[in-house]
Amino acid sequence: MCLAVPGKVLSLHERDGTLMSVVDFGGVHKDVCLQYIPDAAVGDYVVVHVGFAIQRLDEDSALRTLAEFEHLGVLNEEFGDGFEIAAKQAGVDNPAAQPAREQPEATS
Numbered sequence: 001m002c003l004a005v006p007g008k009v010l011s012l013h014e015r016d017g018t019l020m021s022v023v024d025f026g027g028v029h030k031d032v033c034l035q036y037i038p039d040a041a042v043g044d045y046v047v048v049h050v051g052f053a054i055q056r057l058d059e060d061s062a063l064r065t066l067a068e069f070e071h072l073g074v075l076n077e078e079f080g081d082g083f084e085i086a087a088k089q090a091g092v093d094n095p096a097a098q099p100a101r102e103q104p105e106a107t108s
Contacts, residue, residue, distance in 0.1 A: 003074060004049040006062035007032070009042050023048060026066045026075055 007023035012034070014020065019034040023046065033052045034040050045062035046053035057065075069075050 003069075004047045004054065005069065005075070006045055006047050006057050006065050008062070009034075009040055009044045009046060009053075012040075012042060021053070023053070026070060028075070 005025055007025040007030070010022045010024050010029065012019065012021050019038055021032050021034050021040065022029050023032040025048075030048075031051070032046070032048050034046075035052070037046060037053045037056060040046055040053060040056065045057045045059055047055045047057050066075070
């Protein structure tokens with residue numbers, strides 16, 4: 001699933017000529033492109049879709065939406081470990097979580 005998720009702008013920076021931000025999504029911090037909202041400021045709430053801030057949102061609406069997403073488990077689907085989620089849905093162990101097998105040492 002790919003949602004547009006509200007988050008709070010924590011910092012602004014430029015990367016390769018592109019306006020970027022670190023955005024807080026209820027405790028999960030992600031790099032987000034702000035090119036579509038170049039006048040966004042630290043402390044603003046923005047709606048983010050596939051790594052791009054696409055609109056501003058008032059704080060009350062953002063917090064209510066984040067709380068509802070958390071209640072529904074959507075934030076874990078959106079920001080959780082993709083391998084773990086896929087393995088759980090398939091009813092198998094997460095291969096990424098299992099320790100790697102030791103390879104026998106080569107002798108000459």
